Amino acid sequence: xxxxxxxxxxxxxxxxxxxxxxxxxxxxxxxxxxxxxxxxxxxxxxxxxxxxxxxxxxxxxxxxxxxxxxxxxxxxxxxxxxxxxxxxxxxxxxxxxxxxxxxxxxxxxxxxxxxxxxxxxxxxxxxxxxxxxxxxxxxxxxxxxxxxxxxxxxxxxxxxxxxxxxxxxxxxxxxxxxxxxxxxxxxxxxxxxxxxxxxxxxxxxxxxxxxxxxxxxxxxxxxxxxxxxxxxxxxxxxxxxxxxxxxxxxxxxxxxxxxxxxxxxxxxxxxxxxxxxxxxxxxxxxxxxxxxxxxxxxxxxxxxxxxxxxxxxxxxxxxxxxxxxxxxxxxxxxxxxxxxxxxxxxxxxxxxxxxxxxxxxxxxxxxxxxxxxxxxxxxxxxxxxxxxxxxxxxxxxxxxxxxxxxxxxxxxxxxxxxxxxxxxxxxxxxxxxxxxxxxxxxxxxxxxxxxxxxxxxxxxxxxxxxxxxxxxxxxxxxxxxxxxxxxxxxxxxxxxxxxxxxxxxxxxxxxxxxxxxxxxxxxxxxxxxxxxxxxxxxxxxxxxxxxxxxxxxxxxxxxxxxxxxxxxxxxxxxxxxxxxxxxxxxxxxxxxxxxxxxxxxxxxxxxxxxxxxxxxxxxxxxxxxxxxxxxxxxxxxxxxxxxxxxxxxxxxxxxxxxxxxxxxxxxxxxxxxxxxxxxxxxxxxxxxxxxxxxxxxxxxxxxxxxxxxxxxxxxxxxxxxx
Numbered sequence: 204x205x206x207x208x209x210x211x212x213x214x215x216x217x218x219x220x221x222x223x224x225x226x227x228x229x230x231x232x233x234x235x236x237x238x239x240x241x242x243x244x245x246x247x248x249x250x251x252x253x254x255x256x257x258x259x260x261x262x263x264x265x266x267x268x269x270x271x272x273x274x275x276x277x278x279x280x281x282x283x284x285x286x287x288x289x290x291x292x293x294x295x296x297x298x299x300x301x302x303x304x305x306x307x308x309x310x311x312x313x314x315x316x317x318x319x320x321x322x323x324x325x326x327x328x329x330x331x332x333x334x335x336x337x338x339x340x341x342x343x344x345x346x347x348x349x350x351x352x353x354x355x356x357x358x359x360x361x362x363x364x365x366x367x368x369x370x371x372x373x374x375x376x377x378x379x380x381x382x383x384x385x386x387x388x389x390x391x392x393x394x395x396x397x398x399x400x401x402x403x404x405x406x407x408x409x410x411x412x413x414x415x416x417x418x419x420x421x422x423x424x425x426x427x428x429x430x431x432x433x434x435x436x437x438x439x440x441x442x443x444x445x446x447x448x449x450x451x452x453x454x455x456x457x458x459x460x461x462x463x464x465x466x467x468x469x470x471x472x473x474x475x476x477x478x479x480x481x482x483x484x485x486x487x488x489x490x491x492x493x494x495x496x497x498x499x500x501x502x503x504x505x506x507x508x509x510x511x512x513x514x515x516x517x518x519x520x521x522x523x524x525x526x527x528x529x530x531x532x533x534x535x536x537x538x539x540x541x542x543x544x545x546x547x548x549x550x551x552x553x554x555x556x557x558x559x560x561x562x563x564x565x566x567x568x569x570x571x572x573x574x575x576x577x578x579x580x581x582x583x584x585x586x587x588x589x590x591x592x593x594x595x596x597x598x599x600x601x602x603x604x605x606x607x608x609x610x611x612x613x614x615x616x617x618x619x620x621x622x623x624x625x626x627x628x629x630x631x632x633x634x635x636x637x638x639x640x641x642x643x644x645x646x647x648x649x650x651x652x653x654x655x656x657x658x659x660x661x662x663x664x665x666x667x668x669x670x671x672x673x674x675x676x677x678x679x680x681x682x683x684x685x686x687x688x689x690x691x692x693x694x695x696x697x698x699x700x701x702x703x704x705x706x707x708x709x710x711x712x713x714x715x716x717x718x719x720x721x722x723x724x725x726x727x728x729x730x731x732x733x734x735x736x737x738x739x740x741x742x743x744x745x746x747x748x749x750x751x752x753x754x755x756x757x758x759x760x761x762x763x764x765x766x767x768x769x770x771x772x773x774x775x776x777x778x779x780x781x782x783x784x785x786x787x788x789x790x791x792x793x794x795x796x797x798x799x800x801x802x803x804x805x806x807x808x809x810x811x812x813x814x815x816x817x818x819x820x821x822x823x824x825x826x827x828x829x830x831x832x833x834x835x836x837x838x839x840x841x842x843x844x845x846x847x848x849x850x851x852x853x854x855x856x857x858x859x860x861x862x863x864x865x866x867x868x869x870x871x872x873x874x875x876x877x878x879x880x881x882x883x884x885x886x887x888x889x890x891x892x893x894x895x896x897x898x899x900x901x902x903x904x905x906x907x908x909x910x911x912x913x914x915x916x917x918x919x920x921x922x923x924x925x
Contacts, residue, residue: 208244245366249359256298259310261317264298275369290365292327293358299331300349303340311335352700353655353679360613361633367591367612368631390588577882578858579869579904579920584887589616589626590913593833596847597909599898600641605663606907607649608915609639611843615651617663620905620917628666637846640684640693642725650693652681658695660725672728678719682846683745687769689752691725696757698742718742720757722772732772736765745788745848754811756797758785764799766811778815781805786829787849792856800849804828806861808878819878826864831891833911843911847894851906853922854899858882860906862892866916867908887916 212235219228248271255264268291276287295318302310312335315322322328334340341350348354587608596609605627609615615630630651638652642660648669651659656679660669674681678697686693698718718741720734736743742760748769749755755767762785765777781801788799796818797809804825808818829845850861859879861868866886870879890912898905906918 245363245370248366249363252294252362253359256301259302259305259307261298261310261314264294268294279369286365290362292325294362295322296331296349297355297358299334300355303334304350308335357634357655360635364613364631364633367614371591577923578871579883579922581883581885582919582921584885584916584918585620585624586887587616587618587620587624587915587917588913589618589629590614590915592913593841593843593911594847594893594909594913594915595637595843596639597894597896597907597915598639598641598848599896599905599907601643601646603898603905605641605647606915607639607641607663608909609636610913615639615649617649624917628663630661638681638684640686642693643686643688644691648725650684650686652684652695653679654681655679656681656697658684658723670728672723674721674723674730675719678717680742682718683743683757685746685748685755687752688748688750692731693723693725694746694748694755695721695723696743696746697721698760716742716760718760720746734767734772735774737774737777744785747789749790749794754790754794756788756790756811758788758799758801760784762801764788764797764809766797776811776814778809780807780809786845789848789850789852792852798850798859800828802828806850806879819874821878823861824863826891827861827868829862829893831862831893831911833890841911843893845893847909848896849894851895851897853897853904860895860897860908862895862908864891865889867892867895867906867918869906883920885916885918887918888912888914890914 212231216228216231219225219231251267252264255261255267272287276283279287295314299311299314302308302314315332315335319332323332330345334346337343337346340346587606590608590610592610592612592614594608594610597606598608599606604621605617605619607615607617613632613634613636615632615636616626617628617630618624618626632651632653634657635654636651637654640650640652642648642650647662647664649661649663651661653659656674656676658672658674658681660672661667662669674695675697678699680698680700681695682698683696684693696718697720699716701716718736720736720743722731722734723729724731736759741763743757744760745758747756753769754775755769757765757767758780759765762779762781762783763777764780764785766775767773768775780799781803783802785799785801788797790797791808795811797811798806799809800806800823804823804827806821806823806828808820810816810818828849829843831843831845833841833843835841850859852859857872859870859872861870863884866884866888868881869883869885871882872878873880885906885908888908888910890910892908892910894909896907898907904920904922906920907915908918909915
């Protein structure tokens with residue numbers, strides 16, 4: 204809401220300037236400067252309260268809180284009055300502690316003198332009246348917790364979360380002015396336009412099927428599922444032609460050293476796909492054999508079809524063959540009743556340009572046909588917009604049924620997208636949250652890592668916390684969580700506070716802070732062991748297991764990747780991977796290599812059988828690796844250090860999804876230079892994407908891209924098989 208108010212103020216100011224109402228504009232600027240609600244910007248309200256505290260302005264602090272109470276808090280139900288009172292008590296304590304820390308005992312005594320009548324009847328203040336008379340209150344067991352930075356940060360985050368939820372509640376309670384609802388109207392019109400386009404495509408498909416039925420065609424013909432036809436305009440002939448031009452997969456070499464004991468015995472590796480002639484018709488692309496055509500209804504060989512419908516299909520195939528055989532510059536734009544037909548789905552012009560310049564799809568195939576590689580078709584793209592601040596993490600569970608997303612305000616949404624997009628649970632946290640991970644067994648459990656040294660286990664079905672584990676008070680920042688695929692244990696990365704004392708400062712300091720890597724058991728709720736981090740304890744940013752949990756790979760703030768043997772619980776090897784921090788790390792599909800993205804902007808593939816040996820090295824743009832920057836009005840700039848997964852693979856491990864400033868980008872992994880070849884841009888975002896995930900099921904995959912404006916795009920892809 205705050206961003207909408209700020210944009211509306213700018214539009215009104217622009218309109219007044221255009222009309223020449225300079226006097227009105229001056230009054231508007233004066234009113235905006237004196238606005239106590241700060242344009243519904245929670246961060247500015249928190250800054251104003253802190254300003255009163257730092258300036259020892261008790262009168263201003265009381266008056267401002269009283270204004271917020273009359274203007275906002277009084278509109279809440281009575282059940283929330285206790286929460287408001289607790290926040291007011293914590294605010295006054297925050298003021299008193301600040302006066303003592305700054306050595307201004309006169310202001311401390313002034314507070315108790317002026318507030319005595321109000322506070323002496325309250326139980327929670329009974330022991331606080333002796334505070335000015337204690338020589339060292341920060342060492343007193345009753346008051347020492349309030350002098351810690353952890354308590355003040357927790358209070359400010361709680362107040363921030365409360366005000367954020369309050370403004371959302373006020374939006375539901377009373378209708379917004381028409382000007383403020385402008386953004387919502389734009390989104391509504393966009394949604395209606397997309398729905399109208401889908402219905403138009405559905406009408407086109409139904410008309411085509413009705414015309415075919417009237418012709419009395421009884422031939423059994425392979426067709427795509429109905430939902431695919433409804434979402435895409437490609438006919439069967441075009442799909443077969445594009446499918447026939449998929450690249451031939453390369454085989455991978457197996458391990459020859461002790462790591463072979465950790466790799467799967469029956470793990471399938473991409474094998475060679477039969478070669479086809481590009482100019483062949485779809486009937487010849489079935490399995491690459493020379494067997495005569497077969498009647499699908501009787502399973503008997505047949506001659507060439509003589510039915511008029513069959514003749515029309517042959518002519519249609521011939522036309523499509525000629526169409527694809529022409530160069531791109533000479534390909535006519537074919538338009539019909541249903542709109543323009545695009546053989547490559549919704550691929551952008553940039554992706555087409557990159558494809559035409561690449562070696563794999565720029566040359567003419569045998570027979571004069573142009574080889575067009577398009578491994579995926581984007582069937583649909585939906586938006587989840589329940590978050591109101593930048594996303595930190597967005598992960599799909601093991602079954603592909605639930606999604607958990609975490610924003611910087613500490614709000615977690617658990618939601619599903621099949622058959623409809625629906626929020627299942629909302630989790631609010633008093634302490635800041637930094638990480639999350641789905642449990643493996645059972646997959647309904649969610650691990651939540653905080654900034655105060657705790658990890659919670661949350662049951663998404665029962666919508667309640669099962670228990671909370673105190674990890675380490677000296678290393679309170681839980682940066683990464685990873686659950687073992689083979690058991691009930693999980694790996695937890697805990698780091699100390701940064702030099703500035705904040706929970707999660709951005710950008711990070713060049714000198715890595717201390718950290719620990721711990722193994723915990725969710726059944727016994729006990730720590731099993733602590734891993735040795737050589738050469739010195741360092742914060743681990745990212746962790747990932749292999750398929751059976753025998754290997755663990757980590758990326759640290761010192762730029763080193765460490766590989767751990769989880770059968771012996773010791774480090775197997777480590778090497779310096781990046782200049783700067785390692786942001787994200789994952790095993791490859793065959794688990795013979797490891798991929799990583801670092802602060803230096805590189806996407807590197809490492810051979811785990813030869814320590815520190817690169818197999819490929821690709822430089823990515825900053826909007827794919829971070830830190831991510833979002834610029835707004837009036838010079839506002841938000842910087843976010845990567846926290847979630849920066850890349851994810853498809854089910855075959857041949858394509859990788861990365862972040863960008865406008866949406867997800869899908870690359871094909873190659874064995875040459877460059878190591879990545881762009882194949883599809885998902886798009887759809889207006890703010891930088893900061894984390895991605897890819898859930899694959901059979902031929903349809905779901906790509907999740909989450910951005911700094913709190914929007915999560917869910918793109919459904921159809922993989923075209925050779």
